[in-house]
Amino acid sequence: MKKKAVLSVSDKTGIIEFAAGLVQQEYELISTGGTYKTLQEANIPVKYVTEITGFPEILDGRVKTLHPKIHGGILAIDSEKHRSQCEENGIDFIDLVCVNLYPFRETIAKEGVTFEEAIENIDIGGPTMVRSAAKNHSRVTIVVNPDNYTKVLSSLKENGAIPSGMRKELAAEAFAHTAEYDRLIAGYLEGQINTKDYFPKQLRLSAAKVQDLRYGENPSQQAAFYADPEAGKGTLAYGKQLQGKELSYNNWMDMDAAWRIAAEYEQTACVIIKHTNPCGVALGSSVQEAYERALAADPVSAYGGIIALNRVIDENTAMVMKEKFYEVILAPDFSPKALEILSAKVNLRLFAVGREECCKTRGWKIRTVNGGFLVQDEDNGTTPVTEWVTVTEAKPTPEDLAELEFAWKTCKHVKSNAITVSANRQIIGVGAGQMNRVGSARIALEQSGEKAKGAYMASDAYFPFPDSVELAQSYGIKAIVHPGGSIRDQEVIAAADRLGVIIVHTGRRHFQH
Incomplete structure (x- = not known):
C-alpha cells in the first residue's frame, strides 16, 4: 500500500515541487481547498479530503480535516492494536503531514483589518493536524517550513524513509510553529480587551535566531542574536552586514547604542561609541563633516569604536574613514564607491540598516534579573x-x-x-x-x-x-x-x-x- 501524505498550506512556496517529489517517492497525496486546486492545476495526482472522509466541508470551510479518518490516520502508532482498530473503521495510516497555517500575523498587520477578519484567520484544523503529527513523530513526518522540503525529499531519495532524528527535529519545529501562532492570537485578543493591566499577565516572547555569535561579552560566554518578528525594516535586527568579520555580542550592543543616538537627530549626524557610551557626537552640513567633527571630539577613545551615521555614506567620507581603525561602521546604506573603498579593510564590518523609516518595534525594554525579567517602555522621545x-x-x-x-x-x-x-x-x-x-x-x-x-x-x-x-x-x-x-x-x-x-x-x- 502506498504511503499517504496530507498537504494543506497557506504559504504555497515550493509546494508544487515538494508534492511532485513525494509522488515520485510513491506517496498518495490528500489535500484541501487552495492547496488541492494548486496541485490539480499543476497536474499532480491528488485526492480531495472529502474523498477520504466521505464527509463534505461544512460551516464555510471551518470543518474540513477534523475527522477520525484524518486524525486517526495521523495519530495511530504502529502496533497490532492500533492497526486492528484502524482496519475496523476504514482508516488508512497517514505517514507525512505538510501544513502551514492561515496568515494571522499578516492579517492583523493590515491597516483597517476588522475583528471579524482576524477571527476568521485563526486556523483550527491546521494546528490540530500539526500537533497530532508532531505528537506521533515516532512514525509520522511533520513539515511546517518550506525550507525543509528539499531536506525531506533528499532523505526519502537516499534512504527511502525519514530518519527518527530528523522526525524529532521537525516535530520540535512544528510545536514551536503552533506555539508562536497561539502567542500571536492571545496577544491580539488581549489587545482587544479593556483592561487595567498595561503589560500582559503572561510575558510571551518569541524571536528567530539570526546567528550564533563568536562569544558573549567575554570569550568564556556563548551568545546568539535573535530578531523580534514584531519589528521590521529600518531596525537593526533586519539590517544587513555587507562585509567584515562576524559580529560579536559587544558589537551588537555598541551598534544599538550608536544607532539610537544617530536616529535622534533629523540633521546629518555622526556618532562614535565605545563600550555603549558616546565618545563623539556631532552634526554637520555633510556626512564627511559630521564624521570629522565627531572624531575630533575624542580621537583617542574613537580608536576601535563603532561609527553610526544617519545618512548614506558617500565616497568622500569613506576615503577619510579608511585611515582609521574601527570595529563597525553602520548607516542606512553605503554608496557603491564607498563600499569599494572600504572593502580594502577586509575585517571592517559594514552594516546597512536600510533606507526605510524606522519600523515599529515592540516598544518594550526587557532585561533579565536573577530568576526573572524586568519590562518597561522604551524611553522614546523627550520633552520638546x-x-x-x-x-x-x-x-x-x-x-x-x-x-x-x-x-x-x-x-x-x-x-x-x-x-x-x-x-x-x-x-x-x-x-x-x-x-x-x-x-x-x-x-x-x-x-x-x-x-x-x-x-x-x-x-x-x-x-x-x-x-x-x-x-x-x-x-x-x-x-x-x-x-x-x-x-x-x-x-x-x-x-x-x-x-x-x-x-x-x-x-x-x-x-x-
Whole structure:
C-alpha cells in the first residue's frame, strides 16, 4: 500500500515541487481547498479530503480535516492494536503531514483589518493536524517550513524513509510553529480587551535566531542574536552586514547604542561609541563633516569604536574613514564607491540598516534579573523645547536652546549619572556612569578643557546640590539643561543666578542604568 501524505498550506512556496517529489517517492497525496486546486492545476495526482472522509466541508470551510479518518490516520502508532482498530473503521495510516497555517500575523498587520477578519484567520484544523503529527513523530513526518522540503525529499531519495532524528527535529519545529501562532492570537485578543493591566499577565516572547555569535561579552560566554518578528525594516535586527568579520555580542550592543543616538537627530549626524557610551557626537552640513567633527571630539577613545551615521555614506567620507581603525561602521546604506573603498579593510564590518523609516518595534525594554525579567517602555522621545522652563534670571536665546537640545538628546543615551558638554553641535565632553553627579560633571568638563568656555551642559537627572553648577561655571559653561525636581532646586537656581549661569528644566528624566 502506498504511503499517504496530507498537504494543506497557506504559504504555497515550493509546494508544487515538494508534492511532485513525494509522488515520485510513491506517496498518495490528500489535500484541501487552495492547496488541492494548486496541485490539480499543476497536474499532480491528488485526492480531495472529502474523498477520504466521505464527509463534505461544512460551516464555510471551518470543518474540513477534523475527522477520525484524518486524525486517526495521523495519530495511530504502529502496533497490532492500533492497526486492528484502524482496519475496523476504514482508516488508512497517514505517514507525512505538510501544513502551514492561515496568515494571522499578516492579517492583523493590515491597516483597517476588522475583528471579524482576524477571527476568521485563526486556523483550527491546521494546528490540530500539526500537533497530532508532531505528537506521533515516532512514525509520522511533520513539515511546517518550506525550507525543509528539499531536506525531506533528499532523505526519502537516499534512504527511502525519514530518519527518527530528523522526525524529532521537525516535530520540535512544528510545536514551536503552533506555539508562536497561539502567542500571536492571545496577544491580539488581549489587545482587544479593556483592561487595567498595561503589560500582559503572561510575558510571551518569541524571536528567530539570526546567528550564533563568536562569544558573549567575554570569550568564556556563548551568545546568539535573535530578531523580534514584531519589528521590521529600518531596525537593526533586519539590517544587513555587507562585509567584515562576524559580529560579536559587544558589537551588537555598541551598534544599538550608536544607532539610537544617530536616529535622534533629523540633521546629518555622526556618532562614535565605545563600550555603549558616546565618545563623539556631532552634526554637520555633510556626512564627511559630521564624521570629522565627531572624531575630533575624542580621537583617542574613537580608536576601535563603532561609527553610526544617519545618512548614506558617500565616497568622500569613506576615503577619510579608511585611515582609521574601527570595529563597525553602520548607516542606512553605503554608496557603491564607498563600499569599494572600504572593502580594502577586509575585517571592517559594514552594516546597512536600510533606507526605510524606522519600523515599529515592540516598544518594550526587557532585561533579565536573577530568576526573572524586568519590562518597561522604551524611553522614546523627550520633552520638546517648547515645554522647557527657564528657572534662572538669565534667559536663553533661541540659539542657546538649540545647543542645549543637542546636548540633551545625546545625554539621554549616556549611562547614568550622565553629563554631556557641547559646543557648536559637537559633543566635547562626556561623563558617564559615575556614582555621583559631580564626578560625572568633573570628567566631562576636564575632557572639554578650554573648549568649555561658553559651552553648554546637559544632565540626565536633577542636580541634588549646587556643586555641579559651581564646577561648570568655573570652566565657563554658559547654560545647563536638566530635568529639575530636586528638593534643593532653589539652592541650585540661587547658585546659578549668583554665578550668571542659565538653567532650563525639561521636567523629564532620562536615567539609563
